[in-house]
Amino acid sequence: MPTSIRIKLSIMMFLEFFIWGAWFVTLGTYLLHNLKATGVEVGVAFLTQSIGAIVAPFIVGLIADRFFSAQKILGVLHLAGAALLWRASQAPDFGSFYPNILSYMVLYMPTLALVNSVAFRQMKDPQKEFAPIRVLGTLGWIIAGLTIGWLSWEQTNNLQATFLMAAGASAILGVFSFLLPATPPMKSGQAGASLGSMLGLDAIGLLKNRSYLIFFLASIAICIPLAFYYGFTNPFLNEVGMKSAAGVQSLGQVSELLFMLAIPLFFSKLGVKKMLAIGMGAWVLRYLFFAYGDGLGNYWMLIVGIVLHGVCYDFFFVTGQIYTDNLAGDQFKSAAQGFITLATYGVGMLIGTLLSGRIFDNYQLADGAHNWRMIWLIPAGIAAVVLLLFLLLFRERARQGQLTETETPYTPTSLAPAG
Template sequence: MSNVKIRLTILNFLQFFVWGTWLLSFGKYLNSTLGFTGEQIGAIFMAVGIGAIFMPALMGILADRYIKPNNVFAALHILGAGMLFLAAREQTFSALYPVMLIYLMLYMPTISLNNSISYEILKRERFDVVKAFPPIRVWGTIGFIIAVWIVDFLGWGVSENQLYFAAAFSLILGLYSLTFKTQKPAKTGEKFSLYKALGLDAFVLFKERKMAVFFIFSILLGAALQITNMWGEAFIHDFGSLTEFKDTFAVKNNGIIMSISQMSEVLFILTIPFFLKRFGIKKVMLMSMFAWVLRFMLFSAGGPVGIGLALIILSNIVYGMAFDFFNISGSLFVEKEAKPEIRGSAQGLFIIMANGFGAMIGAYFSGWIIDLYTTNGVKDWDSIWAIFGIYALIVAIAFMILFKYKHNPEEIKKAEEAGKI
């Protein structure tokens, strides 16, 4: 592997390592250690959606027109390190919420900037981006998994140490990114339009029934995307309140159990070309939706030992299909249906709908459901997961009826040859 690829691999590894240090365990920390309600935890995780709605576009404007991309990236991570440090010291909702909101508004745009920096450097060094980037990016997922394991092994999942740990690596990543050389934004004669820069021109797609239906369901399914990241570890951790389960491997190492989801992501990504060729975009999206139903229902029937643990592990394996199939097939659908001049904005709109508005709705209402089914501090997890599963089932059936799309194998073949899947 060339020196450039190694350095970009480290960049991608650290980018998602920082996220993995806290994303899966944070809900458990907020609930078990700080005693936050489900609604409060949901409000904090809504910040993920808020950060995904407009901050990537705004930071992209800076990187495209005014400041070198790696400098923007570095500033966001260094400032983010400071916010994580502050977050570790706060113990009340009123103090912690604004800090985490600011942090996530800083972190979310770094995901797309990480890609932009990698693409630019690989192109400059004359690499085929389509072939060179995926093996580099997969180390981001590996970084996420390793971070989850470290936090879990050290017992930091229910302490503020996870945030101090994240702050340290966010600072390291910010400083490391300054060692890269990216191009200074070129001045163009094109008149700047905030309307276009924020991707608002893509809203014209709502005039087409097929696209409007797709984007509405992107929001509805997007509501499910982060629920298990928010509540999965807390669910398994709660079994520790029962004497017979408190010393089981799953309760003590719930982060490791949940990280199987990210391992599954890596595997299912490799299967997407086969499924798209054979079944087409609509059926693959439906597979994702029914996989979410199965994901939640398996959690509802799961437990920390025996068959219950096997069901949780199976649910984590199913997650790869649930998460990857919708994101990739949805992106390909947008690529095919949007006109060339607004394809970039249309892809941004897809992210805003699913990971912005959808994630916000899911975070808030999942917290509300958690509180509704909590009595004297004890959560009725069986009912909670079953409700999420029923919601996903309703969405899947409605999508199957309302979304009209005909499979064309030749289009899938062309997309694969173009490196889009």
Template sequence: MSIKFRLTIMSFLQFFVWGAWLITIGTYCINAKGWTFSEFGSIFSTLAISSIFMPAITGIIADKYINAEKLYGVLHILYGLVLLYVPSVDDPNMLFYVILSAMIFYMPTISLSNSIAYNVLKNNNFDVLKSFPPIRVWGTIGFIIAMWATNLSGSKDNANQFYIASVFAIILGIYSFSLPKCPPQKLIAKDATLIQKLGLDAFKLFGTYKMALFFIFSMFLGAALQLTNMYGDSFLSNFENIPKYADSFGVKYSTVILSISQISETLFILAIPFFLKRFGIKQVMLISMFAWVLRFALFAYGDPGDGLWMIIMSCIVYGMAFDFFNISGSLFIETTTDSKIRSSAQGLFMMMTNGFGAYSGSKLSGIIIDAYFVQDGVKDWHNIWLSFAGYALVIAIAFAILFKHKHNPNDVANVSH
């Protein structure tokens, strides 16, 4: 079995075990359980809370103490075991802590999977910039297949989605122990400082203006990254209360419609090397930010009937919005940081986007929606999505003005070395 194929299996399962429930947990909690947006927002914020500290911690451990592939395997097994317990929980406060436990184990595996892939590809003399995107695209395919499996099996509003994710997470955990070894990059010297011993070297990146600004905007945009994952399926499913749309394809197969977003990802992931070499990180991230504006605006004016084309177009735009930020940001970290702290630096990127950013986005969005966009139990989805579009527009304009970066194609080429 080739190295690339083995990494492809890892990438596929990495996102399959997340996609089985991430998009549909909103339908499970809001529509099936009848919980409020604030209660659901709190549960979804567990992704962010765990991302604030766990990716950085596990990155440090992988950099200095334990083989990355072994740590990766243990985390997935623990994640799968916790998911098995989710169906027995009926109280939103209890579910918050259960999902938080699951996310503490899962979220750091995203950045670890990147580090493992980069490490293995380089050790086997592959060009990372060319080889990584086609491998990573299978993660998106795994996410899509998981969404379809959940929707088509009738599991999007019940607990079966968690059983599906759990079984395959444990399988992935066991499989990861067969991956090529990724030992710690740096042994701790006897004369090391306390910061070096604790593995906090990567935090020095905040001392550089460009990197600090990059991480800050990663946090701001991170607040928008999960909003359509949080509310997208609930938004479309809510149209079933309107007779005109109750039996429409967009309502019955809302998760399948939303999976177009991930299908779009598969195309834009493969386009990243071209865009990075041609335009550079700043322009690619700006494209991503303006794509988020369009993503939300199309949701605001779309519906499952005559406006279904806008929902579909929004899903297509999502591929550019999500990938151009996440994958390009990860590659930017890989090209601008020392190899001794790269796992830690990837963890910091995850901390700022899916940690502080996603936490503020999930918490504040739930509170704001309940306070200003719900009247007598009716959600004003049009203005909800428009408010998200306005936020993304402000971030894009500020980034264009403040982030100074001169594109050098050679910097991108160095990712393979």
């Protein structure tokens, strides 16, 4: 890959995740303190991510795979997103805040698949080339968190500024996207395509592969406990007395960055099943550390729980993206990435956000504090069950992370029933 293209893709990833990290980490704290929202309303706000993820495969499959270049769609979505983030920052209450953030997430979530599509289309060997570029996205998230902590926006009750910062970055990426490598549609000019094909639902055929079906279901289930982390970690850390919690949370992204650089080595040595299992096991440990940690003698448990985020994310999500790209045929890479986004940030997070908000409210104490031990033990138990079932049911036919003849890249006929 030419150096100029690698630099452009790296900038794209940096801005993509800087935008998300700039407001998403502290969203729960902002809603609870600034807009006086309930735990259920916090869950509903995070649910917008799931709604956007459910819409994403349709936008990506219908538009990016068929009619328009992915980088141009990316630019339009981020320019519109910048306006919506600014409007969200001006909302005086949850009722007026919610429509703006819902509209924004419907536009933002498809961009996660689009940046992957733009990147993968420039690569000859994604297993080696993707991680060093994707790691810049992690760096973007880190810089966003450190900026919030450095400016003390949590302590000064100025989290409204996070949305303005994200809006500015979104506008920059919107303009920059038009300078990215051309990523034309793979299926342009096809006639007589079915409605399912036009919507990018060809990727559903991946589920006829038993191994991928188990992975897909595990992706949905493991994102239920993930919703607890996204929605309530920042309020939890602030409540137990951690200073500059958003900045400290960026340690999770530092860990993510370091592990991501090692993904090619781990992938070749461990293979898909062990990588995914380690990621899910780290989820269990993270929530146990949160359950028994505090701002005093067990402060170290909070730090370890945060640092485990790198293992949780890289070993499951990045491995899953590569695994999906390996199995998807060339014509369906964009749709396949949107499809796995549907499973994780869509269905799984939808269930998790609804559940986590109710549990948060149920374990609120009379003095306004919360029984955080129980709040964290519940997702720990869910993750443990998912890990056990995955280990029992997933069968990896490939060795050393490579595909075999029984795990060939997907085409509409390769997974079709015989006859």
